[in-house]
Amino acid sequence: MLKKLDWYIIKTFLGPFFFIFSVLFFIFIVQFAWQQMEKFVGKGLEWYTITELLFWLGINVIQLVLPLTILLGSIMTMGGFGERYELAAMKASGISLTRILAPLFTLVALMSVGLYFFGDKVMPYSQQKARTMYFNILQTKPTVSMKEGVFIETVPGFQMKINKVSGENSEKLEDVFVHQNAPFGENTMTIIAKKGNLAPDKNDNHYLKMELFDGIAYTDNIKNKNFDQRKRQENQYTKFDTLNYYIDISDILNSGKDEDPGNSYKYLDGKGLRHLIDSLNTDYKKYYKDLKTNMFNQNYFYSIKVKDIDTVKTNMIFDLKERNRQEQDQVLNQAVQMVNRDQENMTFSEQEIVNREKLYSKVNIHYQRNFSYAVTCIIFFLIGSSLGAIVKKGGIGMPVVISIIIFVIYFILNFSAENMAKNGKLDPTFAAWAANIIALPFSILFSYKANQDSGLFDISIYVDPIVKYFNKFKKTNKNEEHSRYQ
Structure with a gap:
């Protein structure tokens, strides 16, 4: 049952x-919007559409805002109590600091639980909502995803580079470069044009109609042709005044309309993330096992069947010196090719392992982050309330300075650990909790000091014991010197 004092403390907080x-x-949301604004402003979108999209994209800043708010609010509340001597009056009436903080601790614990469910349920929904909005916008405003002077691969199977985008709906293009990707050995095409227009096809919105002017289309017809035929083939290009090119974006639109998060970990809740982590672990073990098997199978010497015999005449399979010059060159060339092939396979396998470990780290950190940020709220409350009781300063002066310093240190530790984990230098689970592990002892220390009414920032508390220790030696030396003259 909450008493009047508890209600007063909660109301003050x-x-x-x-x-x-x-x-x-x-x-935070303005800072995020400022970073993302250039992607959408000037692309013919209504202001309320941009605002809604930025809201769904930026709502995840709450995971950082809430812990910082609890830290600053607890310092201001307890500091205000101390500055107005209300804290001293409570203690004088026999109420301990632990009892004073009990209602606030309960409230913060509920907030931390709410933050966990926010990260587990609301954030995946908001990210999926933003994703759906983005692809719906892309259906009507295809140039939204395009940046001037940068190669983009938004449309599957194509690489585009446009030096200038203009027009009321950003439909006018200048200095256009389009390359159609294709599997190895298939025909490809590259188009270069001075000007063009890009808009959804009026008859079928699953296609983009790119109307290009004054350009050249280069075609590489290499399908079903060997290397010599490709080498002798002349360059094939076509100059055009106007070229209508249709780009299929069905896959993009279908993925945008699909509300199922699919395999993207950012759109998954805790249950989905756990399932994905288990699947990644299983896939990794299978990949490592297959890689080991393939490495042994590809090695020539491991593939040789050893016969059970007692003795052999030589320790070599064959003597290279007994072969003629042509056979020696052939053997050496084969050896070099084998080494180069194995080296390429090892390089590819190494990169594949790095990519798999990086994906696993990202998913694991994303999963652990919901728990760690919830615990951060409690740790920040212990630190903030203790420092407020010790410093006894309310308002927006000293509390703001202390909060910013603590939050910046926490932010640096947290994101440094996460980056190290993503680069394979740190365990992802430990990385997600590293900042909390470092901050927890300080929260316990500050809470102890606050309960003992210790002046944490009083330098004399730390200096006086050292001075007294050395003064003992001075007194001993004086007594010895005095005794010699008696």
Whole structure:
């Protein structure tokens, strides 16, 4: 049963909490929107469409805003109590600091649980919602995904580079380069044009109609032709004044309309992430086993069947010196080719392993992050409330400075550990919890100091014991010197 004092403490905390949360959320969302704005502004989109899309994309900043709000709010609340001598009055009446913090701790614990469910349920939904909106926009405004002067691969099977995009709906293109990708040995085409227009086809919105002007289309007809035939083949190109080129975007639109998150880990909840992690582990073990088997099978010497005999005349399979010059060259060339092939296979396998480990780390960190950020709320509350009780300063001066310093240190530790894990230098589970593991001892220390009414930032507390220790030696030396003259 909550008493009047508990309600007063909670009310005092919630006032600055909502104000701080609103300000920080606005700052973070504006900073995020500023980074993403160039992708959508000037592309013929309505302002409310851009606002909604940025909201769904940026709502995940709450995972950073809430812990920082709890840290700053707890410092301001307890610091205000100390500055107004309310904390001293509570303690004088026999109420311990632990009892004073109990209602706030319960409230923060509920917030941390809410933050976990927010990361587990709301964030995947918001990311999927933003993804669906983006592809629906792409259906009507295909140039949204295009950046001037940069190669893009938004449309599967094509690489595009457009130096300038203009027009009311960003439909006018200048200096256009389009390359159609194809599997090895298939025909390819490259188009270069001075100007063009890009818009959805009026008859079928699953196609983009690219109308190009004053350009050249290069064609490589290499299908079913050997190397010599390709080498003798003349360059094939066609100059055109106007060329209508249709690009199929059915796969993009279908993936955008599909509300099922699929295999993308950002759209999965905790259950889906656990299943994906188990699947990745199983796939990795199978890949490593197959890789080991293939390496042994491809090795010539391991593939030789050894006969059970007692003695052999030589320790070599054959003596190279007994062969003629042509056979020696042939053997050496085969050996070099085998080494080069094995080296290429090893390089490819190494890169594949790195990519698989990086994906596993990203998924695992994303899964652990929901738990770690929830625990961060509690750790930040312990640190903030203890520092507020020790410093005894409310308002927006000292608490803001302390909160920013602590949050910046936490932010650097957290993201440094995550980057190390993604690069394979740190276990992903440990990386997700590293900042909390480092911050936890400090939260316990500050809580202990606050309960003991210790002046944490009073230098004399740490200096005086050292001075007293050395003063003992001075007194001993003086007594010895005095005794010699008696």
